[in-house]
Amino acid sequence: xxxDYVPVVLLxxxxxLIGVSSQLIGKLVRPDRPDPEKLSPYxxxxxxxxxxxxxxxxxxxxxxxxxxxxxVEVLFFFxxxxxxxxxxxxxxxxxxxFAFILFLGLIYAWLKGALDWRAG
Numbered sequence: 195x196x197x198d199y200v201p202v203v204l205l206x207x208x209x210x211l212i213g214v215s216s217q218l219i220g221k222l223v224r225p226d227r228p229d230p231e232k233l234s235p236y237x238x239x240x241x242x243x244x245x246x247x248x249x250x251x252x253x254x255x256x257x258x259x260x261x262x263x264x265x266v267e268v269l270f271f272f273x274x275x276x277x278x279x280x281x282x283x284x285x286x287x288x289x290x291x292f293a294f295i296l297f298l299g300l301i302y303a304w305l306k307g308a309l310d311w312r313a314g
Contacts, residue, residue: 253310256303257308260308260309263296267293270292271289274288274289
């Protein structure tokens with residue numbers, strides 16, 4: 195049973211090795227010349243005045259998250275289309291239910307004003 199996980203562990207080890215080795219090689223190869231201007235809060239050398247935190251446009255981020263949600267939905271539809279021949283009625287009922295739930299979510303987001311750019 196544990197032999198089934200050998201490829202997964204091997205792939206994880208290779209990924210970890212590539213990540214760590216690329217960081218180490220980068221640290222060894224790159225020049226290390228810190229400049230006081232570069233280490234200042236802004237590279238232009240101007241000291242910040244007042245509140246440096248600016249308000250974020252929250253509707254923009256909500257719009258982006260909704261886009262990601264529906265992009266994942268499209269991936270699920272492609273997967274469903276690939277196995278539709280084998281599952282027929284069950285697959286149709288499953289995808290109809292899934293699409294209905296996502297449609298309800300879209301209606302909810304629309305009614306809450308999440309898709310309105312001027313809401314923020």
